[in-house]
Amino acid sequence: MLPKGKWKVYRFGHTANGKTNSSTSPESGTGLECDKMSREAVAHYWSGYPAMLFNLAGEETGKTFQRLEIDSYEAGGQEWTKRMPEEFSQRRGYDMLKWLPALAGVVIDNRQATDQFKRDWQETVSDLFAENYYGYMSQLAHEHGLQLLVQPYGTGSSKPFNPINTDKIVRQLAADDPICAEFWAKPTNWGWKDIPRVVNAARRTGHETVYAEGFTCWPLHAWRDDPARLKAIADSAFCLGINRLMLHAAAHNPWVNAKPGMTFGMWGTWWTPGQTWWKDGAGPLFSYFARCQALLQRGCFVDDFKSKNPSLTADADGIQWIHRKDGESDVYFIANTKDTMLTTTLTVSLMGRIPEVWDPEAKTISIAEAWTSTEGMTQVRLQLTTRRAVFLVLRKQITEEGPGLMLHQTESVEEVPLNNPWTIIFDDGKKVEWTSLLPWNESTDNDIKYFSGTARYSQHLYLKELNRNYNYVLDLGEVKNLAVVKVNGKVCGTLWRPPFTIDITDALLGGDNTLEIDVTNLWVNRMVGDELEPDDVEWSEPVTFGAASKSPGIGRFMKEVPEWLSKGMERPTKRKAVVSMKFFEKQTPLLRSGMMGPVVLRLRVHQPSRIY
Numbered sequence: 001m002l003p004k005g006k007w008k009v010y011r012f013g014h015t016a017n018g019k020t021n022s023s024t025s026p027e028s029g030t031g032l033e034c035d036k037m038s039r040e041a042v043a044h045y046w047s048g049y050p051a052m053l054f055n056l057a058g059e060e061t062g063k064t065f066q067r068l069e070i071d072s073y074e075a076g077g078q079e080w081t082k083r084m085p086e087e088f089s090q091r092r093g094y095d096m097l098k099w100l101p102a103l104a105g106v107v108i109d110n111r112q113a114t115d116q117f118k119r120d121w122q123e124t125v126s127d128l129f130a131e132n133y134y135g136y137m138s139q140l141a142h143e144h145g146l147q148l149l150v151q152p153y154g155t156g157s158s159k160p161f162n163p164i165n166t167d168k169i170v171r172q173l174a175a176d177d178p179i180c181a182e183f184w185a186k187p188t189n190w191g192w193k194d195i196p197r198v199v200n201a202a203r204r205t206g207h208e209t210v211y212a213e214g215f216t217c218w219p220l221h222a223w224r225d226d227p228a229r230l231k232a233i234a235d236s237a238f239c240l241g242i243n244r245l246m247l248h249a250a251a252h253n254p255w256v257n258a259k260p261g262m263t264f265g266m267w268g269t270w271w272t273p274g275q276t277w278w279k280d281g282a283g284p285l286f287s288y289f290a291r292c293q294a295l296l297q298r299g300c301f302v303d304d305f306k307s308k309n310p311s312l313t314a315d316a317d318g319i320q321w322i323h324r325k326d327g328e329s330d331v332y333f334i335a336n337t338k339d340t341m342l343t344t345t346l347t348v349s350l351m352g353r354i355p356e357v358w359d360p361e362a363k364t365i366s367i368a369e370a371w372t373s374t375e376g377m378t379q380v381r382l383q384l385t386t387r388r389a390v391f392l393v394l395r396k397q398i399t400e401e402g403p404g405l406m407l408h409q410t411e412s413v414e415e416v417p418l419n420n421p422w423t424i425i426f427d428d429g430k431k432v433e434w435t436s437l438l439p440w441n442e443s444t445d446n447d448i449k450y451f452s453g454t455a456r457y458s459q460h461l462y463l464k465e466l467n468r469n470y471n472y473v474l475d476l477g478e479v480k481n482l483a484v485v486k487v488n489g490k491v492c493g494t495l496w497r498p499p500f501t502i503d504i505t506d507a508l509l510g511g512d513n514t515l516e517i518d519v520t521n522l523w524v525n526r527m528v529g530d531e532l533e534p535d536d537v538e539w540s541e542p543v544t545f546g547a548a549s550k551s552p553g554i555g556r557f558m559k560e561v562p563e564w565l566s567k568g569m570e571r572p573t574k575r576k577a578v579v580s581m582k583f584f585e586k587q588t589p590l591l592r593s594g595m596m597g598p599v600v601l602r603l604r605v606h607q608p609s610r611i612y
Helices: 037-047 050-060 082-094 097-104 112-145 167-170 192-204 227-239 278-297 524-530
Strands: 066-070 148-151 178-186 210-217 243-248 301-305 310-312 319-326 329-336 342-348 352-359 365-367 372-374 377-386 389-397 412-417 423-427 429-432 454-463 470-475 478-480 482-487 489-497 501-503 511-520 593-599 600-605
Touching: 037 050, 037 112, 066 112, 082 112, 097 112, 112 148, 112 167, 148 178, 148 192, 148 243, 167 192, 178 192, 192 210, 210 227, 210 377, 227 319, 227 329, 243 278, 278 319, 278 329, 278 482, 278 511, 310 319, 319 501, 342 389, 352 377, 352 489, 372 593, 377 389, 389 429, 454 593, 511 593
Parallel strands: 066 148, 178 210, 210 243
Antiparallel strands: 301 319, 310 342, 319 329, 329 389, 342 377, 352 365, 352 389, 372 377, 412 600, 423 429, 423 454, 454 511, 470 501, 470 600, 478 593, 482 489, 482 511
């Protein structure tokens, strides 16, 4: 019985906060989020969903079906679990119950003590989340022969406490559980701020490979990325410590003859064979990614361009880099982040080894053209074109004095403009002749103005003689977005980022030559042009994207698959692009497309290859 007097009586209880998984689940799978601080609750979830996957996979569990993933945590805050009083007492060393009125704004003992209680409570929440959700899920996965891939951070509102502590989560994972960050193509600040925290936590626990969900993109930027920009984005991620990419996102396309076809909802860069640039651009881009990752996964991290006492300095802005050590070899990945050529002197704090330039685009290894090694340092002069990245590898001992610090620049001795008319055949059959080059989107012919795909430019090039003392370099000028160059029927190469230049010496003949350039743009213009035609698909109401858009109507989902599409019948309208989500209106500005030039053939003094 309470003593006489005036009392405030507080009653405390707990219940589900109503948070569901609706943002990440189809309607048929929507339900309440489980209590992630309770092993009992997580075990119940496990029996209902992962266990079902194991039953479906059967003997392939742990073989072709190798991983489960916990994506970035987006389910909001949680502050209570049934065992919270007992867990708090065990972990913090005192009873929390007398402190609960602090939730109602009551100061108990004093402000400092009350604030300490709140910090202790938050620590307990993050402990339980790390152990009973992430750690327990890892344990369960390994009991079934699987790994658990984890993005150990959270997004969105998490009140009153943020239950996510990256370091605690990573410490609970098995040694072979992949750690994953993320980075976005647009907005350019989303995901990137979390990378250093995730990378550092991974390294502290011995994880030298750090994955990233890469190139996620909001709907306002749909279909606007080409291989050149994707490459530059990846370079920045590599310099921050990412060395294994997971591409966001792709979907299987059930409509065999429809392009671009089904895609992954509204979020992402579309990594799909339905892309206009896939046929010619995917191979070089993936080859580049593979070579970069192969080197960046070797050895162990040393430092990078953000370090306070860096092992490398550059005398030009716009250089990002990361340094790894593989046995006795030092490997630097160096990226020009500017849209201009950079000539820079790099100074690394070691000497006695030959600086080699490993080019992941050209697939070449050569000795740096200009370098010195003295007084405990090696200086290397590099010329990096727009957004170019190379590896600087120091592994072989110097056996003789290196060359002086001077960069040889090959000047053009003659330029031959290609002023003959161009014959252009678009892959939908349209054929035109142009005496001068202009962007497709500025054409008065709607078939060209709204064209998306590949067009072949061709003309004859007459050379009175072919002088083998010179290299013949073709410069296409401005191209949107990539080009395949053929000379006399021989494929000389694919140009998928600026500068659009290529050495065509080996394919040229004295006399008449046939030049063919296959130029590919992006899907946007065709999708905008389709909006001039009546709809032949039933679409949802316009979707709003919260922070991604202040105006509704930028996107509509396909309500159901029309019969003409599901049965492969003739399309009832003149529309050409088939999409599962509509992003554009007929007023959407078109993208600059085609080959704008100027196209020039440059003769340069022949330099012997230094590849070895």
